[in-house]
């Protein structure tokens with residue numbers, strides 16, 4: 645049985661990736677880890693779990709050896725808005741954590757998944773659509789760590805022959821876990837507020853267009869890339885993957901088709917607005933489509949219907 649380790653397993657992505665990996669590899673084969681300890685009801689706690697700080701290279705190495713890990717999904721990170729508030733912490737977790745995971749993977753010969761983000765692009769990048777290979781001069785700490793991470797992963801592929809793969813996730817929308825301090829968090833919060841209070845005050849301006857994706861597409865993209873034939877992967881790391889792009893006003897209008905009473909107003913947060921304005925408005929994901937057959941399944945309308953359905957069921 646292939647043994648798998650996931651870092652940052654209690655976060656927004658891990659809460660859905662860990663259960664999907666347990667179906668794929670077997671429930672006992674997937675070791676979920678996080679800095680925090682989850683409640684027993686958390687979806688990632690339904691199987692083996694260990695507390696792990698990814699900045700502690702020795703602790704990571706001990707787990708890799710104890711559990712004979714052969715595949716790693718490295719999700720632990722500090723996201724964009726929190727990284728602006730705590731840049732020193734973000735550098736430590738995003739860079740030292742990644743370095744430890746790359747070194748650990750190299751030492752035990754594990755395959756590795758490392759997510760990048762639309763944050764790896766900056767104000768000088770062409771925005772509509774952003775090409776796969778283009779200018780990357782981000783002006784956020786989170787973005788700087790994502791570009792550096794992409795380059796470091798490429799280095800380990802070329803220098804050590806490590807099988808490292810990665811996606812540039814757009815802003816992810818999900819109903820299982822709340823997001824962890826990003827700029828696209830509005831696109832999740834809006835659903836919770838719409839169902840609970842019938843209104844939402846958005847911290848981004850109404851016309852801020854960003855690439856977004858529903859979590860089931862992101863999880864499937866992750867699994868498909870990790871299973872793809874390595875001979876076909878020309879980029880290997882940091883693939884653009886797109887589903888749909890929208891603005892807060894368009895997302896609110898889509899929710900109003902289901903909840904006509906729902907209203908939105910705006911109190912723009914200058915820090916998160918500036919971050920959003922430095923990011924792509926849409927992504928060119930032809931490399932992912934051509935090299936490993938990527939296809940999104942959820943449009944804005946399909947995602948909105950499913951989010952409202954799932955969150956309403958949970959409230960019953």
Ligand code: NAD
Pocket residue numbers: 651652653654655656657658677678679680696697698699718719720721722723737741759760761762812813814815816817822823824825826828
């Ligand atoms: P999240 O903030 O929801 O979860 C991150 C997890 O990492 C948390 O559970 C946290 O406790 C844990 N963590 C923090 N510091 C740690 C440390 N030192 N050691 C171990 N664990 C630690 O983030 P997420 O949304 O699940 O993101 C997962 C990955 O996907 C990240 O690399 C992120 O940059 C990337 N990504 C996410 C999105 C998105 O919209 N969620 C978009 C683009 C890229």
Ligand code: AKB
Pocket residue numbers: 723724725761762763786813814815816825826827828829
């Ligand atoms: C954030 O907003 O920081 C994340 C991301 C797009 O990387 N959701």
